[in-house]
Amino acid sequence: MSTETQKIQDLANQEYKYGFYTDVETDSAPPGLNEDIIRLISAKKEEPEFMLEWRLKAYKHWLTMTEPKWPNVQYSPIDYQSIVYYSAPKSQEDGPQSLDDVDPELLETYKKLGIPLEEQELLAGVAVDAVFDSVSVATTYKEKLGELGIIFCPFSEAVKEHPDLVKKYLGSVVPHTDNFFASLNSAVFTDGSFVYIPEGVRCPMELSTYFRINARNTGQFERTLIIAEKGSYVSYLEGCTAPMRDENQLHAAVVELIALDDAQIKYSTIQNWYPGDEEGKGGIYNFVTKRGKCLGRNSKISWTQVETGSAITWKYPSVLLIGDNSIGEFYSVALTKMRQQADTGTKMIHIGKNTRSNVVSKGISAGHGQNTYRGLIRINKSATGARNYTQCDSMLIGDECGAHTFPYIEIKNSTAQMEHEASTSKIGEDQIFYCQSRGLSAEDAVSMIVNGFCKKVFKELPMEFAVEASKLLSVNLEGSVG
Amino acid sequence: MLEIKNLHVEVDGKEILRGIDLKVKAGEVHSIMGPNGSGKSTLAQVLAGRETFEVTAGEVSYEGKDLLEMAPEERARQGIFLAFQYPVEIPGVSNTYFLKAALNALRKERGEEEVDAMDFLALIKDKMKLLGMDETLISRPVNEGFSGGEKKRNEIFQMVVLEPKLAILDETDSGLDIDALKIAAEGVNSLRSPERSFIVVTHYQRMLNYIVPDAVHVLYEGRIVKSGGKELALELEEKGYSWLEDKTATAVNS
Numbered sequence: 097m098s099t100e101t102q103k104i105q106d107l108a109n110q111e112y113k114y115g116f117y118t119d120v121e122t123d124s125a126p127p128g129l130n131e132d133i134i135r136l137i138s139a140k141k142e143e144p145e146f147m148l149e150w151r152l153k154a155y156k157h158w159l160t161m162t163e164p165k166w167p168n169v170q171y172s173p174i175d176y177q178s179i180v181y182y183s184a185p186k187s188q189e190d191g192p193q194s195l196d197d198v199d200p201e202l203l204e205t206y207k208k209l210g211i212p213l214e215e216q217e218l219l220a221g222v223a224v225d226a227v228f229d230s231v232s233v234a235t236t237y238k239e240k241l242g243e244l245g246i247i248f249c250p251f252s253e254a255v256k257e258h259p260d261l262v263k264k265y266l267g268s269v270v271p272h273t274d275n276f277f278a279s280l281n282s283a284v285f286t287d288g289s290f291v292y293i294p295e296g297v298r299c300p301m302e303l304s305t306y307f308r309i310n311a312r313n314t315g316q317f318e319r320t321l322i323i324a325e326k327g328s329y330v331s332y333l334e335g336c337t338a339p340m341r342d343e344n345q346l347h348a349a350v351v352e353l354i355a356l357d358d359a360q361i362k363y364s365t366i367q368n369w370y371p372g373d374e375e376g377k378g379g380i381y382n383f384v385t386k387r388g389k390c391l392g393r394n395s396k397i398s399w400t401q402v403e404t405g406s407a408i409t410w411k412y413p414s415v416l417l418i419g420d421n422s423i424g425e426f427y428s429v430a431l432t433k434m435r436q437q438a439d440t441g442t443k444m445i446h447i448g449k450n451t452r453s454n455v456v457s458k459g460i461s462a463g464h465g466q467n468t469y470r471g472l473i474r475i476n477k478s479a480t481g482a483r484n485y486t487q488c489d490s491m492l493i494g495d496e497c498g499a500h501t502f503p504y505i506e507i508k509n510s511t512a513q514m515e516h517e518a519s520t521s522k523i524g525e526d527q528i529f530y531c532q533s534r535g536l537s538a539e540d541a542v543s544m545i546v547n548g549f550c551k552k553v554f555k556e557l558p559m560e561f562a563v564e565a566s567k568l569l570s571v572n573l574e575g576s577v578g
Numbered sequence: 579m580l581e582i583k584n585l586h587v588e589v590d591g592k593e594i595l596r597g598i599d600l601k602v603k604a605g606e607v608h609s610i611m612g613p614n615g616s617g618k619s620t621l622a623q624v625l626a627g628r629e630t631f632e633v634t635a636g637e638v639s640y641e642g643k644d645l646l647e648m649a650p651e652e653r654a655r656q657g658i659f660l661a662f663q664y665p666v667e668i669p670g671v672s673n674t675y676f677l678k679a680a681l682n683a684l685r686k687e688r689g690e691e692e693v694d695a696m697d698f699l700a701l702i703k704d705k706m707k708l709l710g711m712d713e714t715l716i717s718r719p720v721n722e723g724f725s726g727g728e729k730k731r732n733e734i735f736q737m738v739v740l741e742p743k744l745a746i747l748d749e750t751d752s753g754l755d756i757d758a759l760k761i762a763a764e765g766v767n768s769l770r771s772p773e774r775s776f777i778v779v780t781h782y783q784r785m786l787n788y789i790v791p792d793a794v795h796v797l798y799e800g801r802i803v804k805s806g807g808k809e810l811a812l813e814l815e816e817k818g819y820s821w822l823e824d825k826t827a828t829a830v831n832s
Contacts, residue, residue, distance in 0.1 A: 525630065530666040532650035533626045533659075534676070534736065535683035544679065548670030548719065 124183035129176055131155065134283055137182045141252045141286070144259055154272035154282030161276045167439040168468040168500055169408050171381060174346055181284045181317075241299070247292040248303050251319050254290035261292060265323055269352035269389045269416070277348040277383040277410075281317045285350070288318035293328040293359075302558050304333040320351040324359035326392060333561055335366040345370075345380045347406075357392030357419065362400070364557050366565055368572075369405035376435025376464075379407025386413035387443075390422035390451075398425035399442065400556045402565040404572050407436060412470065414443035417451035417479070424453040427553040429565070431546075431572060432465030432497070441471035441502075446479035446512070455486040458550050461497035462573070468500040475512040483513045490520040491549050493542070493573075521549075543570035579604045579775050580625075580645075580744060585636035587617075587624050594620045596800035597636070602744070605772040609786055610779045611811060612797035613819040618779045619663055621797070622748040625777070626660035627653050640744070654680075655687035657743030661733035661750050663779075668720040673732065674698070676720045677739055684740060705738045709765050726753035734765040741769065746777045751785040763788030783815035798822045 125136055134155055138148040163174070241248050247258060255262050272282040293299055324330055347369070353361050363386075372379025382405075388397035399413035409432075415424030426442035444453035459467040467490065475482045490499035499520055507514065523545055531541030547554070547566050554562045580602040587595035594617045602608050612618050624631050625638070627650030638645040645653065668676065674695075682692040693701065706716060709731060721729050730750050737745050747766070751759055766776065766789050778789055786794070786808060794810040795802045796819075803822055804810065 524666070526666050527668060529626075529628055529650060530662065530668070531676075533654055533662075534680035534740070535651050535654035535687070536679060537651050537683075540679070540683075544671055544676070545668055548668055551670035 124180050127178050127180050129155075129179070129181055129284065133181050137284060137286060140182060141255070143252075143255055146259070146263055147255050150267070150272065151283050154279050155284075157273050158276070158279035158283055161279060163276050167410050168466070168470075168502075169410065169437040169439050171408055171437075174381065176280075179346060182286060241301075244297050244300070245294040246297060246299055247290065249290055251285070251288040251290045251321065254321070258290070258292070261323065262290070262321070265321055265352070265354055266319075267352075269354060269387045270350050270385050275385060278350050278385040281319060281348045281350045281385070285317040285319035288320045288349070289322075289332075290320070291322040291330060291332060293322075293324045293330045295325040296327045297325075298328065299330040302331045302333050302561075304335065316345070316347045316349070318349040320349070322351075322353045322361055322363070324353075324355045324361050324395075326356045327358045328356075329360045329362075331362040331364070331558060333364050333366075333558065335368075335561070335564070346383070347380055348383045349385070351384070351386040351413075353388035353397055355388065355390050355392060355395035355397050355419075355422075358394045359392060360396045360398075361388060362398045362558075363388070363413070364561055365399075365401040365403075366561065366568060367401065367403045367405050367409075368568055370407075371405050371434060371436045372407040374434055376407055379436070380405065381408045382406040382411065383408075384411040386411065387416065388414070388424070389416045390419050390424060390448075392422070393419040393448075394421045395419050396423040396425070398427070398556065400425075400427040400553065401429070401440075402550075402553070402557070402568065403428070403430040403438060403440060404568055406438075409436075409438040409440050411440045412442055414445070415453065416445045416447065417453065417482075418447045419451075420448040421450045421452075422448055423451070425556075426453075426455045426457070426471075427556040428457045429460070429550045429553045429569070430458070430467055430469075431460045431462070431569065432467045433462040433493075433572065435464050437466045437468075439468040439470055441469045443472040444474070444484060446473075446475045446482040446484070448479060450481040450483075451479055452482070453484045455484070455488070456552050457486075457488045458553055459488075459490045459499055460493065460546060460549070461490070461499050462493035464496050466498045466500070468502065470502045470504075472504040472506070473514065474506040475509050475514075477508040479509050480511050482509065482511070485515045486517070487552075488516070488518045489549070490518075491546065492520065492522045493546075539573075542573050546570075546573060579606075579641060580777075581639045583637050585621075585624070585638060586634045587620055588632045588634050589620070589630060593634075594631070594800055595624070598797075598800075598802060600795065600802065602775050602777060604743075604775055605770075606792045607770070607776040607778060607789060609789075609791040609794045609808075609811060610777060610797055611781070611783075611794060611814055613822075614781075616797045617800045618797050619748055622660060622663075622746045622777070622779050625653075625746055626650060626658060651683070654742075655684055659737050659740055659742030659745045661730075661737055661745065661747045663748040663750075663752070665721050665724075665729040665733055667722045667724075669722050671720050673716045673718060673720050674702075677702070677736055680736070681740060702739055705735065708768060709735050709738065710761050711735055727755065727758045730754055731758060731762060734762045738765050738769060743773065744775045744777070745769070746779070748779045749781065750778075751780050751782060759785065760788055783811040786811045796822065 125133055131152060134151050138151060270278050272279055291303060322332060353363060355361050369380040369382060390397055397415045403409055413426060417424050424444050430438045430440050432438045441457060442455055455471060457469045459469055461467040469488050473484045488501055492499060501518055503516060505514060527545055528538055528541045532538060546569055554565055557565055582598050582600040585595055585598040598621060610618050620631060633646055678698045685692055715728060721732060724732060730753055733750060750762055754762060778791060791808050794806055794808060796804040
């Protein structure tokens with residue numbers, strides 16, 4: 097390996113900056129999973145009967161399923177009986193009414209991450225629904241949103257206060273039988289976010305949730321449900337970092353989006369969970385099911401994701417294009433370094449007439465990282481006039497990483513128009529030298545080149561999130577160049 | 579300003595430069611000429627700090643400092659600029675952003691305040707005009723989709739904005755039509771001052787009609803075999819490089 101390549105690798109393999117562990121008293125269930133645990137979760141959350149029944153139905157189905165083996169990732173078997181399925185910060189029991197009531201140590205955690213809630217409230221104009229372990233501890237701007245009829249609350253609250261909406265839409269996009277991890281989530285999910293945008297309302301601010309996994313050995317199973325009524329618009333941000341720890345942590349979230357006639361949902365994610373150490377030990381397993389349903393005519397769902405963390409990422413934010421003229425979009429940046437593995441992509445299922453989908457995937461591999469793009473474009477018989485554009489680019493940093501592409505295309509209607517572009521490039525020594533010869537450090541050069549590579553995706557992110565994403569990428573690529 | 583003593587350089591075990599001696603004083607323009615493969619570009623890149631080349635012997639001092647000890651970005655911050663023979667493309671990074679970052683890296687080194695986007699645009703406006711730079715060119719990604727001539731012009735534009743103390747032009751004239759060549763030369767001439775030096779690497783004499791050198795050196799098989807004034811360039815133009823072969827033989831024998 098040339099010294100330059102070595103240098104680039106050192107840059108890429110920089111240690112996780114957000115490694116720390118917060119000591120908060122937790123109220124946990126014993127490890128393991130059985131019907132009693134599910135009943136306990138449901139009881140702790142004071143859920144109505146329908147919810148418990150749904151969970152048990154999912155659990156029974158899950159027992160008949162096996163873990164999928166098709167992803168291009170390797171990990172040691174997960175012992176589902178050693179996982180703690182319920183834990184809540186103690187301070188939650190009386191329920192914090194404002195930030196003053198929130199555990200100071202928790203607030204400190206956010207501060208370490210550079211995302212102080214109070215500042216966000218004041219400066220960014222972002223309503224934050226913070227998930228700390230499994231219970232939401234702070235919900236802001238609720239009143240202001242309430243005036244517009246917008247509901248933005250912890251999922252557990254929605255179950256109690258808006259049971260009809262939950263009953264109607266929960267599992268309507270990702271059924272409890274959907275896949276191994278989604279079924280598990282359906283059985284044991286503890287919290288998440290619920291968003292309802294009434295007809296004709298344009299949500300005036302970005303709705304944002306910061307997720308954080310904290311208690312040891314606690315699987316995190318969020319459930320998010322976003323419903324955009326006719327002619328409404330919402331932009332939802334999900335961002336996360338996690339503390340340093342040794343055990344592998346399973347994370348199996350489910351996100352369901354429903355867009356009715358002329359509605360638009362923009363869902364943006366920055367994911368920076370602990371990727372494990374140099375050898376890949378201790379990182380988070382991220383097995384997520386995210387799916388949107390463009391149910392109405394002219395509806396639109398956009399997924400934008402920047403994935404830099406986790407030991408293993410298994411994630412395919414998808415769109416079911418049911419309504420005529422509906423649009424599905426997927427913009428993704430996935431960075432794998434050290435021993436990280438990512439198998440990610442999207443599914444665009446064209447059902448309605450004149451439906452369109454746009455897929456832009458940018459994979460970056462460094463160190464021993466393995467990056468796989470897996471995408472399915474399906475044009476059903478009914479989808480006359482459907483169009484898809486897919487662009488799938490991979491960038492390699494160093495010579496011990498890998499990039500893989502598995503595009504699946506199924507077309508059952510001859511009027512479909514498909515475009516697929518793919519490229520693989522390597523950050524060249526010549527590019528870095530060129531930047532250096534203009535006075536930029538090798539570190540800044542790599543960061544600049546990578547950010548340039550990702551530009552098409554970043555520009556889909558809301559402004560402040562784009563800045564954060566770009567910074568996050570730089571931080572992740574930053575290193576020990578002397 | 580720059581003093582090269584007995585510089586030997588290898589790449590992949592093959593010796594490319596075999597003992598270069600060169601002294602460039604402040605305010606001077608030196609031209610390095612020579613046939614393909616003589617080591618001209620190697621010399622240019624070694625001075626800028628390219629690591630693929632291994633310096634096996636010799637020394638280079640720049641403003642009294644050991645240049646070979648300095649990282650490439652350090653050299654740039656100390657005022658060395660290389661106009662590349664083959665400028666590199668950086669997709670997705672706008673020319674403006676790139677150049678502003680470069681300028682600020684240099685300003686930071688000099689203890690000056692960084693310029694913001696507005697000031698920067700004001701600063702480059704005149705220089706763009708000087709080089710006939712199209713406004714769209716500056717907002718496009720660095721060199722991406724640029725024609726050969728546009729890339730070269732962009733190099734000169736960067737040089738004019740960064741105002742180096744020692745500019746090394748590596749075959750900037752190749753790929754330029756005569757009009758573009760004149761404009762590039764104008765860019766160089768606009769920078770000429772008693773404090774600033776240039777090393778102009780070129781195949782052909784025609785560039786030197788516009789950038790008049792104080793000295794011309796002929797590089798052949800890794801050595802400077804002849805040095806002279808600007809008239810040497812004309813002589814080379816007339817005779818070609820073949821007569822140098824006899825010359826080297828004589829040099830070695832004597």
